[in-house]
Amino acid sequence: MTIRISNRLLSTGESKRDTSLMKYILILLIASSSLGAQNIQRFAEIGNLKTQSGDVIYDCKVGYRTSGKLNNDSSNVIVYLTWFGGVSENLHNLLGSNKLIDTTDRYVILIDAVGNGVSTSPSHGDQRNLPGFNALTIADMVTSQYVLLSQHLGLKRIYAVMGGSMGSMQALQWMVQYPGFAEKCIAYVPTPKPSVYDLLYWNLMLNVMQSGIDYDVPAKVYMKSVNLFNSLTGRTPDYFVQHTTQEQFDTLLSRSFREPSAVFTPQNQIVQLNAMLRHDIYKHKGGKPIGDVINGNTFLIVSKQDHILHPSTSVKLSEETGCRLHLFDSDCGHLAVNCLLEETRGLIEGFLQR
Numbered sequence: 001m002t003i004r005i006s007n008r009l010l011s012t013g014e015s016k017r018d019t020s021l022m023k024y025i026l027i028l029l030i031a032s033s034s035l036g037a038q039n040i041q042r043f044a045e046i047g048n049l050k051t052q053s054g055d056v057i058y059d060c061k062v063g064y065r066t067s068g069k070l071n072n073d074s075s076n077v078i079v080y081l082t083w084f085g086g087v088s089e090n091l092h093n094l095l096g097s098n099k100l101i102d103t104t105d106r107y108v109i110l111i112d113a114v115g116n117g118v119s120t121s122p123s124h125g126d127q128r129n130l131p132g133f134n135a136l137t138i139a140d141m142v143t144s145q146y147v148l149l150s151q152h153l154g155l156k157r158i159y160a161v162m163g164g165s166m167g168s169m170q171a172l173q174w175m176v177q178y179p180g181f182a183e184k185c186i187a188y189v190p191t192p193k194p195s196v197y198d199l200l201y202w203n204l205m206l207n208v209m210q211s212g213i214d215y216d217v218p219a220k221v222y223m224k225s226v227n228l229f230n231s232l233t234g235r236t237p238d239y240f241v242q243h244t245t246q247e248q249f250d251t252l253l254s255r256s257f258r259e260p261s262a263v264f265t266p267q268n269q270i271v272q273l274n275a276m277l278r279h280d281i282y283k284h285k286g287g288k289p290i291g292d293v294i295n296g297n298t299f300l301i302v303s304k305q306d307h308i309l310h311p312s313t314s315v316k317l318s319e320e321t322g323c324r325l326h327l328f329d330s331d332c333g334h335l336a337v338n339c340l341l342e343e344t345r346g347l348i349e350g351f352l353q354r
Helices: 016-036 088-092 127-134 138-152 166-177 196-214 219-234 237-243 246-256 266-277 312-321 333-339 341-352
Strands: 042-050 056-068 077-081 107-111 158-164 182-188 298-303 324-328
Touching: 042 138, 056 088, 056 127, 056 138, 077 138, 077 166, 088 107, 107 138, 127 266, 138 166, 138 266, 158 166, 158 341, 166 182, 166 266, 182 341, 196 219, 196 266, 219 246, 219 266, 219 333, 298 312, 298 333, 298 341, 312 324, 333 341
Parallel strands: 077 107, 077 158, 158 182, 182 298, 298 324
Antiparallel strands: 042 056, 056 107
């Protein structure tokens, strides 16, 4: 389903009151269409997306899903953004009264990041878009999301933007790129910019995939190393030593040798990896001190033992801006939120209700 909203100019006979009424009815219609069938993959055709590099991603489509009920003034909207390789369907599994986000009184918009195989991606085969994808940034992803929300869904402001891992990068980028659009930001296992450790980690993954492609190695073969490395770094050494049986290890090993995803292909992974390598919210603060746009309105949920996104950059951001910080000390590492879902849910709910 694709939603299109007309941006035609109003005739001189239409009053401002009529215009406001039309916009209000439009938002209600969008909400009603979502309520009729929850968890449906939708697409917005946002036209040509001009990237920061000056290149263009032509005929860009942004995938999204919705859940919950939109209130009269759109003040209960939460935008939830996908992690590296994640899709909006994954996020939908985290919604509900006993899950990460309670949708009882909220309207959650789940957005597929450009390059994830659902929104416009290299795997869709449009050769015109290769220059744009080669230079894709987290900021470009956020631009596409802004067009979706503001032009296609008619929203001028939302209550909160949130995401984990690469989703956290997008959420923090929202605060500096479109200050004031989101009242609050929740970023879990986050980073405002990659540490040197993160850069080494992502470059290793990138090198394995690019070498496999360059030397015509079957994707299933080189992706086994990538899958194993992701499994290794997702949690800590202590976690594996203390919680993994021989049978679980055998399963983990066998699952690493699986067919590559037809959605999040190696080519799509390379594009999103490069976008994360370029990520740096300090480059997009519009000349203002970072604390002017990120402060008590932002909540960082950080894992002290994260082996994928080193916690130092997030701790530093909290010290610089006074934004709220919660540190988990869990041997689950980058997956601490998964292991401590109930506690995380309470932290998020408390911040949203402040």
